[in-house]
Structures are given as structure tokens and as C-alpha cells.
Amino acid sequence: MATREEVARRAGVSPSTVTYALTGKRSIKPETRERILQVVAELNYVPHFAAGALAGGRSKTLAMLFPGSAAGISPVALQYITGAVNAASERGYALILWPGDNADMNQIATLAKSGLLGAVLLMEIHLRDKRVEYLLDQEVPLTMIGRTADPSGINYVDRDFEEVSKRAIDYFSELGHKNIAFLSQASERQTKDPRGVDQRFQSSIIENAKKRGIVATEIPSLNDPNSGRIAYQLMRKRYKKVTAVLALPDLATIGFINGAHEEGLSIPEDLSVISVNTPKTQINMSWPKLTTVDLPAYEMAAAAINITIDQLEGIPNPEKQQLWIGDLILGDSTAPYKK
Amino acid sequence: MATREEVARRAGVSPSTVTYALTGKRSIKPETRERILQVVAELNYVPHFAAGALAGGRSKTLAMLFPGSAAGISPVALQYITGAVNAASERGYALILWPGDNADMNQIATLAKSGLLGAVLLMEIHLRDKRVEYLLDQEVPLTMIGRTADPSGINYVDRDFEEVSKRAIDYFSELGHKNIAFLSQASERQTKDPRGVDQRFQSSIIENAKKRGIVATEIPSLNDPNSGRIAYQLMRKRYKKVTAVLALPDLATIGFINGAHEEGLSIPEDLSVISVNTPKTQINMSWPKLTTVDLPAYEMAAAAINITIDQLEGIPNPEKQQLWIGDLILGDSTAPYKK
């Protein structure tokens, strides 16, 4: 494995010159640089990762903490991961995936201290997120996918739920629906420590529905297909007037729809559904094809990566906090209200 | 950030003793070790990753090359990833995800040379896989999820398709089906360079069907929902006698079933379906619930990680080549044949 020293020797320069030729951190006589680059190509030289990290005190590695264990991780998370991985690798960074049950801050601390980790990306952000506080405290650069209650000064890429809800509800309103339900995401510790998205989803729907004179009822569900099925059954029993549903948790949404099928209900004839947390690539996976306010998860994650790397490299990036919306994509799960 | 030196000073020993206390690579007086461990805990000392990698010439990082870009990656791949990540982190290794279009061997070469990467896990293995050859050539430790035509001497975790097919076909046979189709996975370059799984799936079905006196027709499809829908339509047009389908590509299978729904066909009354490439966690995501020969992707990936790390650490592991099957799990997508 070729080292910098060997390149230097063959090019007839000193090792440090090789570095500068490669990084461009100081000016170099064009011919010398040319010669060096040639030898680099010949020897197939690649700087040694660990050596660079050790000497430079920085690491071209990002970690992404992701939720979900054996039980199942949502397609959305996958989309984030894919987007992040691709964006990172394009900029020469590696992405480490770290399974996070939120609890094991120690491990993250370990990673951070071990110097493996240049920065961290977090998903599933809660309004008051201990992980965020901890990492800020440790001065680990960080970007959130989602955002805390007060995200000032912290990088984030999140959705503008005001607008997402507006688009969905406007469409329901156009279709003539007056009584809708919204499938929200519950979790065991939900009440004490809700995710930002849950609170924003809820409040934005209530507000937008009110503006449109629409009655909106919340149906909470854990995010798995089975809970979604149960949520459906509960809705049919308790809220018979509902003709349209706005759904957040993606896995539960699938179960919800399957629950309707099982009961012989027809979507969209009997019930319209819009999903707001389904990426384009997932639309075809359900039947009927879901109408969605597209979640551009792939692009959002890529943006998050770029913000992060810019910060690491000191490149100014004015958009350190981004809100994305997503287009309303018409599928086959929505139809006009009929008395 | 505490260094080894500092720990040594406070514990009144030499730096190397700290290392040995931590790694157990040589015996140490219990009291000394005790004292050291205490200081380690106090200072929250964690060995520096890059320094260790540099000095030791090894890296506690594994890379997993995974297929699929923005377009969509299959739930199966996700399951593999999750299993691998968790298993790796349990053993103190980090897992780097590298998006691989098979083409960019250069990047992998770069990673390998940069020393970032202790070993590589590969998925979507082809019968003659250039990546495998290349990595073996570069002496990068490697484990396959899947296997090449001749995997002798190479670590792998794969499925025993003989047995998987047998279980599925036996069940169809019990149900009385005599004319089945199998949905196989095609790809653009399929014919020249098939994945191992595709060949084994095909040949094992043909063989097992013959034993049972069942007619089996192949329906190839790309692995995405849309192609699956088209495959369904094609099957209905050309092979009217088929009453049961054995499906490999997971995303296509979903599209295939949706195609049946759209045409008003009822599953399982009109058509039985068994999927052999769907992990347990995905069963609920389709409607009706799929009958499957379970793909224990999570566990398989974990096994692959453990094989890999054992090799890296010189721990003898007799099961460097594993074949998994998976249980037949009855869902609602299969029913007895009715004339």
C-alpha cells in the first residue's frame, strides 16, 4: 500500500509537498504538482484514513443514529438513510449507521470521544431531546432531521407541517369532505416527551381544519401495521361520520388500509386517505395507490448531509435550517365526498 | 478528552499497562487492573479510534456495500442492514454503508486502501462476481450474503433454496395445486451475469415441482412494484391455468398482488401466493397477509457480521459458510385448489 513518503520519493519532493499538492492548501509550482499527481495515479496512492484523522484531529466520517431494531424500521427511515449515504459518499465522507434506542447515549459518547465520528445526524427528534442536549454539550457537530422545540442555532432539515397539512386539508375540502380523522403517531412515552413532528402535525391539522370548517378527530396509533389495523377498527366504531383520513405514521397507514379491506370497505369509494409521510417511491407499494403530500426524504437527508459537511469544512452555508414541504401527488386513495 | 497517558499517570502505571488492562492481551495483577479500570471509569476514557487503527494496522470498521439508489431499496435489504448494524455495534464495530452500483470498485478500493475498512460485506452476489474477485485479490476480508458459483474458502451466509422451494411446493401440493407459476427476478444484465439466488431459485423450483408432478412456469420481473403489476397481467394473459404463484422479488410481489386486486381477482380464492423473500416483519404490510417461507434476513446478517469479526480477530468459527432456510409461515394468501 503506497504511502505518502513513497510518492514523495518517486516524485523527487518532500512528503509534505505531496500533501499540499493534493489538498491545495498552499500554492505549488504547476510542474511539481503535475509530477506528483502523476506518481499518485501510478501508485494508486490514497491517503490513509486513520493517519489523517489522528494527525488532523478530524474525521471524514459521519454517524447517523437511526431508530428501529429487529422489529422493523420504516421505509421512511430507509429513504433517509439512502439519501444520506449517497450524499456523504459523493463528498468523500463515510456514513456510519448507529442503531439508537435513544437510551444509549454512552455509546454515542464513546464514538464521539473515540474520534471516529466527525459529526452526527439525528432522526426522530423530540421536542426536548436529551441526545441533542448531550451532543451540543459535548460539542459534537450535529444536524437534526426534524427539530426540537427551540432549534435556534442548531442545524436542521425538517418539514413545514403548517403547509403540508394545509395542502392535504385543502384537497379534502375541495373534494367536499367535512368530517375527517387524522391518524397520528403515538408511542409509549408520547405524552411526556413527544416528537416535534407529532405536535406540529396535530396542531397544524386542527388549525387548518378550523379555517376550512372541517371537523377533525385524532386517532393515535403506534407505527406498525397491526396497530394501524386496530386504529381503523376503533375509528369505524367510534366515529362513523368520518369520510376522509389524513395519515402520518407510514407503517400504521398500511395496516389501517388493510383493516379497511378486511372489513370489505372500499377505498376511496367509502373512505378517502391521504398520507403525508410516504416518499414517492413507496406510493406504489400500497393498494390502492396512495394520494400523498410527498415526503422528499431522500433529498432532505442529502441536504442534511451537505449542511453538516459544510459546517465541518468551514464552508459558509446560509441554509443551515431548512423546511421542506412536498407536492400533493394524486393517487387512487382519494375521491369526492358523496352523501 | 482523556488519553491513555493520563489514565496511566493517575493509576501510577505505564501507558502500555493500561492497554493490557483493557484488552487483556497479557496477564495483569488483579489489583493493578482494578485500579486502572477505576481511573478509566472516572475519566471516561475511550481509546482513540484512529490512533488504534493506525498503530495496529486494523480498523474496527466494517463496510457493507448495498444495492439500490434513490429509486428504492427493498425492505429485505433494509432488514439485512438493520441486522448487520446491530450485530456490529454489539461487538464494538462500526458499520459503514456504501451504496454500490457494482460498478464503482474504485471507491471500494479507495476505502480499503485508506485503511478505513476492516472488512467488507457484500449483498446481491452474482455467480461470477467481479467485486468478490477484486476484493479477494486485494486481500480485503470479506463475507457474502449470498454466494458465488464456487464459494469455496469464502465466508458466506446464504439460503438453502433447495429446501426453501421444497417447503413452498410441498405446501402447494398439499393444497392440491397442480399448475403454478414462479415470479423470478430479472435484471437488465440478467442473462450474462445472474445472481446466485436467481439461478438457484429457478433450478430448485423446477426440480421440486417435477418431483411433485407440478407444472411450473417462470415469470420474470424486475424488482419493483410496477414491473410486478405487469408481470401479473402477462401471467393472466398467457398462463390461464395457473392457480398458485411462488414469488421471489419482494417489491415485485407487492405489485403483482396489487395487479390482481385491480383486476378484481381475489387472493387467495382465485390465486394462491407464497413469497419466499419476505422477512417476518413485512408480512403484515401486504393485503392479504402473505404466506411465506420466512426470510430470516436480520439473523442472517447478524451471522454474517459475526463470522466476519471472528475472522478479523482470529477467533475460530467453524461455521464460516452458512445456509439458512426459514419457516413456512401461513398467512391469508394461500388456499386449497378448487376446480
Place this chain on the structure above:
DNA sequence: TTGTAAGCGTTATCAC
């Protein structure tokens, strides 16, 4: 049972 010291391949700070 423990300590010493020579690297590992870079980066970055000096000089020249």
C-alpha cells in the same frame, strides 16, 4: 508482572 520505546502515516508549524 510491568515498563520502555519504536513505529504507524498523516497534518501543520516552522524554517529556508
Place this chain on the structure above:
DNA sequence: GTGATAACGCTTACAA
């Protein structure tokens, strides 16, 4: 515009 050289924090012989 270029060349030495001191870190960086650890692993691992080799001594003691």
C-alpha cells in the same frame, strides 16, 4: 515555492 520535523494516541515487540 519547498523541505524538515514535531506532534497525534495508540499497539506491540523487547527489556527488565
